[in-house]
Amino acid sequence: MLDVTVIEDAEAAAVSLDPIRARLLAELAAGPASAAMLAGKVGLPRQKVNYHLKTLERHGLVELAGERRKGNVTERLMRATAASYVISPLALAAVQPDPDRFRDQLSARWLLALGARLVRDVGTLITGADKARKRLATYALDGEVTFASAAERAAFIEELTAGVGALISKYHDGDATGGRPHRIVVAVHPTVRPETAAGPVAADETEALTGPDPVTGPHAVTAPHAEGPAGPETAR
Numbered sequence: 001m002l003d004v005t006v007i008e009d010a011e012a013a014a015v016s017l018d019p020i021r022a023r024l025l026a027e028l029a030a031g032p033a034s035a036a037m038l039a040g041k042v043g044l045p046r047q048k049v050n051y052h053l054k055t056l057e058r059h060g061l062v063e064l065a066g067e068r069r070k071g072n073v074t075e076r077l078m079r080a081t082a083a084s085y086v087i088s089p090l091a092l093a094a095v096q097p098d099p100d101r102f103r104d105q106l107s108a109r110w111l112l113a114l115g116a117r118l119v120r121d122v123g124t125l126i127t128g129a130d131k132a133r134k135r136l137a138t139y140a141l142d143g144e145v146t147f148a149s150a151a152e153r154a155a156f157i158e159e160l161t162a163g164v165g166a167l168i169s170k171y172h173d174g175d176a177t178g179g180r181p182h183r184i185v186v187a188v189h190p191t192v193r194p195e196t197a198a199g200p201v202a203a204d205e206t207e208a209l210t211g212p213d214p215v216t217g218p219h220a221v222t223a224p225h226a227e228g229p230a231g232p233e234t235a236r
Contacts, residue, residue: 001029001079001080001081001082001083002081002082002083003082003083003084004082004083004084004085004086005081005082005084005085005086005126006085006086006087006088006119006122006123006126006127007061007085007086007087007088007091008088008090008091008123008124008127009059009091010091010092010093011059012059012060012061012091013087013091015055015056015059015061016056016059016061016085016087017087018052020042020044020052021052021055021056021061023042024038024042024049024052024053024056024062025056025061025062025080025085027041027042028062028078028079028080029080029082029083029084031079032065032066032077032078032079033077033078033079034068034075034076034077034078035047035049035050035053035075035076035078036049036070036075038053053078056078057078060081061080061081061085062078062079062080062081063078063079063081064076064077064078065077065078065079086119086123088119088120088123088124089116089117089119089120090120090123090124096116096120097112097113097116097117098113098117099113099114099116099117101113108189111187111189114185114187115187118185121183122138144191156188157188160186160188164184164186168184
């Protein structure tokens, strides 16, 4: 079972979003089970559960883990193909975000568009690497910093921009023969507090990065990873 996988197909995404099927996926992520075993947990007849399992299997979201005899019946034990799933913007290809449409470093929606592209591109790279049976070279940095004031936050952003820009200028070689381009994404956003994750967002969590008021909550700093565009060669 994979730790996480990306759903790129629109039909598979629709299947996974069905509440009953999502519940079945969660149950099967915990361990293999048969339709009969799942029926009692989700409160549905075995035949209906079996129908949902076949639909999930058809879209590659669950797979056969084994079979066992129970009386005169052979039960199929199914398991989820991943512990968790992420839906790629490719599932909504016609309306997927395009960060190149506008660029605003202080826009939360532009950050969201960048994040969506990250999910799409890494999902495509993972799919290609799996097919080629190659490892995918990636890197991620995740941390958290609390700023004492908006002024310090602005100074941090200025230094971060200059530092990353200097590294890019130092190592970028557009004329390198056989060189592989990599994408760098660095993001700074307020940390979502556990108590507000499922409810209204606090005012300080929506404050602009250059806002005049002091910051009262922590901020996350992430450099998700650097990767090249998808292609036949998916790892180097």
